[in-house]
Amino acid sequence: FNSFKVTILSVIGTCLSSSLAAFAFARMRFRGREVLFTILLATMMLPYAVTVIPTFTIMRSLGWLDTHYPLIVPAYFGSAFNVFLLRQSYRTIPQDLFDAAKVDGAGFFRIYWQIFIPLGMATLMTIAIFAFLGSWNDLFSPLIYLSTQEKMTVTLGLAYLRGRGGTGVSTIGVIMAGSLLIIIPMLILYGFGQKYFVQGLARL
Numbered sequence: 546f547n548s549f550k551v552t553i554l555s556v557i558g559t560c561l562s563s564s565l566a567a568f569a570f571a572r573m574r575f576r577g578r579e580v581l582f583t584i585l586l587a588t589m590m591l592p593y594a595v596t597v598i599p600t601f602t603i604m605r606s607l608g609w610l611d612t613h614y615p616l617i618v619p620a621y622f623g624s625a626f627n628v629f630l631l632r633q634s635y636r637t638i639p640q641d642l643f644d645a646a647k648v649d650g651a652g653f654f655r656i657y658w659q660i661f662i663p664l665g666m667a668t669l670m671t672i673a674i675f676a677f678l679g680s681w682n683d684l685f686s687p688l689i690y691l692s693t694q695e696k697m698t699v700t701l702g703l704a705y706l707r708g709r710g711g712t713g714v715s716t717i718g719v720i721m722a723g724s725l726l727i728i729i730p731m732l733i734l735y736g737f738g739q740k741y742f743v744q745g746l747a748r749l
Contacts, residue, residue: 548699549730551616552680558620559627559676560669566623567631568657572643582632589625601689615690616683616698620676627672634668635661677734681727699727 569575570582604615638661646656662669687701697705703723706716 547613547696548681551613551698552677554617555620555680556673556676558617559624560673562621562623563627563672564631564662564665564669565657566628567635568653568661570628571632571635572656572661573653585625585628589629597689604690610690611692611696612690613696616680616686620680627676630672631665631668634665638664674734678731681731699723703727 566585570578570585600615600619604610607614609615609618642660642664643656646660651659682700683698684700684704687698688704691697691701694702694705703720706723707720
């Protein structure tokens, strides 16, 4: 339950924030757009290890240690790589559709929701699959922020079981069974989104 909760909310946050930012960079004209986009891309060069301690300090200041917030909330601030992919996808959508919608009186959010989301669904589903896999298989972040067994995700739970149980035959059997159960949701997701996944990679 913890893993599904964290993963689903993270996927929603990643898709929503990244698609909104990508739409703004792709179609909205405002001062400093290219400079901001360059700065956003520059953040991709920062290694994850560099941001671990500052992020941990922020989460501790907010009182979010041993909660699921540190695993969910950062997803709602977008991802530079996902924004870049969606921006490139949105730029392939004909400008005539955007102009026609504006002439008909549609606002930016309506254009984003009714035109860009459906037409960019293949790329968005690709990002959703990668976000699901990244959050579902994540061990490092839960290891840092979670300490209560009731709040552990399945990956951290298996690691905890491995540390407590040693190398006994029965423990290894339980760990292997748990590892098999972890794979099932990913297989179901890939089977469900395979069409969008292939289309998204082809478009990229």
